[in-house]
């Protein structure tokens with residue numbers, strides 16, 4: 071479902087050009103559970119942001135479900151993110167003023183869906199991650215692991231075909247991290263959702279069907 | 292972009308999160324909207340007021356006054372010669388367009404009752420026709436008649452009557468009031484009339500005596516003003532022309548100035564324009580200041596909430612959604628300011644009406660204008676920050692802290 075060819079990304083800092091991605095080529099099939107590993111600063115997050123359509127590559131071709139997205143306009147990219155991609159971040163990125171339930175509802179709101187079926191659907195996914203009893207709590211009333219569960223419910227509520235998780239267990243202890251990882255594995259196995267996880271933890275990577283290793287801006291074969 | 296209850300709820304929540312800043316930004320809006328509302332509201336009040344007075348006094352009234360200051364040829368000489376009572380009494384005879392006249396002379400000297408000085412009581416010498424022409428009526432006793440020439444009778448306004456009662460008069464009729472060195476017997480009391488208006492005196496605070504008596508007992512007495520009723524079927528202008536030529540035919544007689552109700556209303560409207568100009572200036576300056584305040588709050592808010600913007604964009608918010616979110620916030624901010632401004636402005640116009648002795652009316656158009664203007668301020672000054680927010684690159688927004 072993902073086809074990246076010779077993706078490059080460089081930043082201009084003053085007079086110097088910094089090449090972060092130096093020609094990444096990668097294929098990920100529907101239903102895969104892939105982890106991306108690599109040293110800090112090698113460009114994993116940069117790659118993830120490009121895959122997630124949050125950032126644009128400097129050059130290269132990126133096909134999502136067979137369609138080239140490099141030249142798609144901003145509104146269409148927003149729509150793809152909303153409909154097909156679920157994000158899970160290391161820092162959870164929940165909106166602090168909203169309750170867990172309201173956070174989970176955000177992707178549906180941007181779909182124009184705010185009815186009672188939306189409420190039921192959000193509760194269903196909170197239940198799925200075991201957070202239904204905390205639906206009306208604010209993020210600051212939840213532990214890190216609980217916040218990440220809410221964030222996962224939010225990533226799932228829009229029924230995406232791709233979950234992108236950038237160090238989802240990075241801020242959690244091994245046990246909670248393991249539970250989160252179990253959640254991803256079951257989603258992948260039961261719903262056939264494609265899951266891409268960036269991690270530094272070899273234990274996590276080992277649980278994935280495939281591990282891609284990045285080094286200095288390229289994927290090591 | 293869709294406006295939904297959830298949008299509004301969220302906007303209110305984020306404005307509450309920065310209460311102090313919100314309140315500071317609101318002050319400008321409150322003053323701005325307040326001034327605009329006060330302006331419109333006072334305008335409406337004055338309009339109603341002039342209409343009311345038109346209705347009360349009728350439009351067929353001319354005020355004839357002695358022109359002060361002589362002509363260039365004979366300075367001083369003309370100013371000395373007053374209007375003669377006989378000349379005035381002959382006006383209806385000389386001018387068919389005038390049906391009746393009511394000359395008056397203002398009195399001076401201390402007014403007292405039972406040895407107590409009455410402050411709010413002005414003596415005035417009038418004729419019998421004065422009552423009807425000025426649309427006054429008698430509550431008790433009778434008014435002065437033409438048979439009361441040189442008499443020591445007086446008729447008092449309702450407030451003077453109240454003053455007398457306060458000072459121990461059990462029987463108003465027959466009470467004796469001292470004006471200067473003369474004692475006058477009360478023979479009648481006039482009804483209360485609304486304050487303000489086109490009358491050049493305050494009917495409720497006046498002590499009426501016969502004009503012939505007045506001319507004799509008042510120091511430096513001189514007929515200063517005549518109210519004339521225009522005969523039915525004639526226009527004010529032709530009546531004015533007749534009166535002018537009547538006075539001109541007297542030769543070296545005094546110059547007169549003639550004012551019609553239209554002119555008095557025009558004068559009121561001119562005063563009103565001053566208010567409008569002043570309030571309009573204050574209003575528009577404060578609105579700009581308030582608008583800039585709103586813009587500032589929103590710009591700070593956008594900067595502080597870059598992370599939030601990034602998160603929303605990652606979850607699928609389009610640029611329009613982000614723009615809408617911030618626009619709703621600035622509009623709500625302005626509307627809250629507008630609501631306080633409306634209260635403030637209506638209150639101010641009530642005060643102005645109170646002190647100018649006009650009747651207060653609540654103007655719905657002012658309310659609607661307030662809502663409309665605050666809405667417009669919110670959109671106008673909120674647009675730039677909202678646009679800035681919507682143009683943020685998702686990844687830049689997400690990575691910022």
Ligand SMILES: Nc1ncnc2c1ncn2[C@@H]1O[C@H](COP(=O)(O)OP(=O)(O)OP(=O)(O)O)[C@@H](O)[C@H]1O
Pocket residue numbers: 081083088090108109110111112113114115116117
């Ligand atoms: N906006 C930017 N401007 C300049 N350089 C940037 C920018 N964003 C990232 N970089 C650089 O790109 C490189 C890769 O960053 P990236 O965040 O992708 O690393 P990473 O592999 O995710 O590292 P980590 O494991 O520590 O999260 C870093 O050297 C970083 O300094």
Ligand SMILES: [Mg+2]
Pocket residue numbers: 114115116236
């Ligand atoms: Mg990273």
